[in-house]
Amino acid sequence: MQIRQFIFPLITSTILLAGCSQTNNNMPASNFDSVYQNISTQDLKQHTKVLSSDEFEGRSPTSPGETKTLDYLISNFKALGYQPGNGNSYLQAVELMEITADPDMTLRIGQNQFKYRDDMVASSKRENSQINLTDSEVVFVGYGVNAPEYDWNDYAGLDVKGKTVVILVNDPGFENPESGKFQGKTMTYYGRWSYKFEEASRQGAEAAIIVHETAPASYGWSVVANSWSGPQYSLASDNGNADRVAVEGWISLDAANKVFKDAGLDFAQQKALAMQGPYSTPLQLKAAVTIKSKLQKSVSNNVIATLPGSERADEHILYTAHWDHLGKDESRVGDQIYNGAHDNATGTAASLVMAKAFAGLTVRPQRSITFLVVTAEEQGLLGSQFYAEHPIIPLNKTVANINMDAMNVLGKTKDVAVVGMGKSELETNLEMAAKKQGRHLTQEDRPEAGYYYRSDHFSFAKLGVPALYAEGGSEPFDEETAAYRKRTNVVITGCYHQVCDQFRESWDFSGVQQDTQMLFDVGYQIANSSDWPKWLKTSEFQRK
Template sequence: MKKMFLPMLVPALLGVSACTPSNDTTTSNDDSAKSMATASNFDDVYNSISDADIREPLKVLASDEFEGRLPTTEGEKKTIDFLVSEFKKAGLKPGNGDSFLQKVELMEITADADMTMTIGDNTFAYKKDMVASSKREQNTVSLENSELVFVGYGVNAPEYNWNDYEGLDVEGKTVVMLINDPGFENPKGGKFQGTTMTYYGRWSYKYEEASRQGAAGAIIVHETAPASYGWSVVANSWSGPQYGLVSKDKGASRVAVEGWLTLDAAKKVFSDAGLNFDEEKANAMKGPYNKAMDIAASVTVKNTFKKSESNNVIATLEGSEMPDEHVIYTAHWDHLGKDESKEGDQIYNGAHDNATGTAAILAMAKAYGELTPAPKRSVSFLVVTAEEQGLLGSKYYASNPVIPIENTVANINMDAMNVLGKTKNVAVVGMGKSEMEDYLKSAASKQGRTLTQEDRPEAGYYYRSDHFSFAKQGVPALYAEGGNEPADDETAKYRKRMNVIVTGCYHQVCDEYREDWDLSGIVQDTQMLFDVGVNVSNAEAWPKWNETSEFQRAY
């Protein structure tokens, strides 16, 4: 999919300012966001969305019985059976012909944990200092004394006049690169979009670009702040079974080895190469940069792999007047499964990420099923697999859409929703991108809330969830969630207390359902996004991307 990204988006990016979008972004289509709900019982249905509608499926999905919802496991079977049962109860029809399922062909590759990486005189331990894997369908994949080349941020972005690979031939070599993009730690340099991450800052882009450049290996240096997550997330997420979509070339077009180094390990490597890491990083921020390191890496990845099938789940409420046109809600049902090598708790329950969004989409489906009459356009609910492995379920859907892309009006995404109580504001992820925000502004104002930019645009969350797969296809995609301003003093106290408990649980076994969670914030956001979807499904015109967005639909 990444090969499609540059030709689709570069022309639009040429007009993008390097500045962060303003929080008060509006568009000329603001009138289109006025309430258009035609259902006679809209208000009753809106107000009926309750804590119980979300809490009950949340408890089920995050239970130990579902084993962390890893694709292709017994946990998947239990999950999709539950989802299909709930959609049927809501009165929805199968979204894929006579089936609620869309088969997704996955290639599961598991690297043997008994590996080390040698760079110069240093030997680095798996998960402690480094992780390495391969997307190639080979039993053994090796780098043998592969020459290292530092390529700065590993970015080739013509629209920003930036190419870290310029003048390089990296065939057979291993590239070493920084995480995020050049704007993150040098926002005053006017590069990219300042502290707001672009897609060039994502790890997925960096491996894909290294592959296009012909490198044998690609290693990313981890740093917590620019990555927006700690090393434990890397160690947990890039070890164990790794999934990709089935490819015709069996992964041959990918670099042989994809890896990460901790910051401490990287500093040792640079020092052994006679380089100062901090100085080289500073050079990489200033402009396109690369340098031979005169040091080599060796690692052997022993793979077991198997082809498997997972499932996206799709359900549809047929539109009353324009049934061929669809508004699509998305959430991902999957998480990380379990790690039987761990002592004690072995299950990554994924309660917040993303049993919350999956439970909310079921509450949303129930609400739509109660509208009389149904919205003018069809509304579909797509609950995808393998998001944690690189948005694979939504990528597969975008390449093999059940509903033609040209009939897909808009996408609304629901991921890791707010368990910290009601808020006065709504955090818009990727603020300023489309007219979907006009509908959101209207829905939020009914709740007395205002739109603000997400807390950490530098983390690049717009490129890290399933709506991104739709955006790349030109479909206006909205991702918004409860903000950081508690609704009242009691909520502020609760929020402070709960933050202490849940902080650090992202992709950890402690991401578990808690009976004392205040789900009123999820109810609030579910009602708001219900309002958005109903109005988009009844509007005369389709929403558009804003002119400054890097995404555009070919109208």
């Protein structure tokens, strides 16, 4: 079926104008309850199906798939009565530098030669057509962390200028949770790969190579190989990213074992030392790699749409989701499209369905409701980073951010997983909305994966805007859901950033509906309050 056949039934459906009800003494009488109940699995499912279809070619930034995605989003927001969020435009241009490394490369460390994608991946954010790393001294810098608040600095006393640093993934608390170091199993930002490359750059290193291990990374080597090969994007910069390390890369655990053995060391023993406290040691090896890249400046777009508030229109509740995925890989045999149905057609669909709900209220929320659907999340949160650094709505007028990414297609749950639990007062609003559904709040299953630092809300959190990311938990609603969940979870987990992340008619969207209703309720509460949610004292973030 052609895409044009999908678009208009959803956006022209009648918006309910049901009778008024009083949902809270502090909120205006409206048809909130009926609108809430009419957030439908059918709408969520249909939007997801369209956005993840082959017609959209995996929604890669700057591709024909982007054009189709933007048209789809804008036509829906416009039909719902949302105003352009950027002056007279629904778009915010994001200048990107597309850098595609030639896969014909080999990384040499000591006597070992490592093959691209099989053993290593490497690229450069510098805007140079060729990067030559030649006979660069290799230094193991443990976790590559410089964290004064944790009294930890793996770079203490080191001069790594011009050198190659080899870094462990995650942070020191992960495999030593009883040590009291960092936050135990819960990953901090110091455990994220993005931080490690940033810190290596600040230290003046020429190359930074992360050792991949599945458990502390929370994903397998295939995710690294797929995500770091092909076109890579960064925000275009005035200095051509000259302040970044020249080479950013990963090596597999097998490759790391060979490197340390060549250095006369045992990787596991060196890792154990790095877990105990700040640690570094020279490997007495040299690294070399040549990266040839095709450079192309391009422009992608964030989509921003606003429903003005009835009383304090200059104050905004900002919902975010990312529309992009990994696009199309024409070098693959067979299926070439990374459809990104779960990640993140579901979150984008939730944005549109939630926008419909807010538009259907007979009494407008007091504060404005704005939907920001961003580009280039898969390339390192670039679209949300660009917006946060160039905000259309001043950050001091952005009351809260609520993010939706990879929604729950595993059926209804009794609990709500709060990603990065204990961050802000938004969790109080969330608890109220969850209780209305007979649910309770829990911490996410795998805090060691650092999901709070892996989606678009983080771009706002680190600049001080209270940001919430919550999703369906792990307690199935009933036995039937439990059986379905067990079957489907295998597929969902195995298809992360793979071509098999495709829409399936068998998916149960009741969990997506449940969470969309809940987050709609959270935003409604805050939009009709005069309060400004605050960060909790246990959080590392504060309003700027």
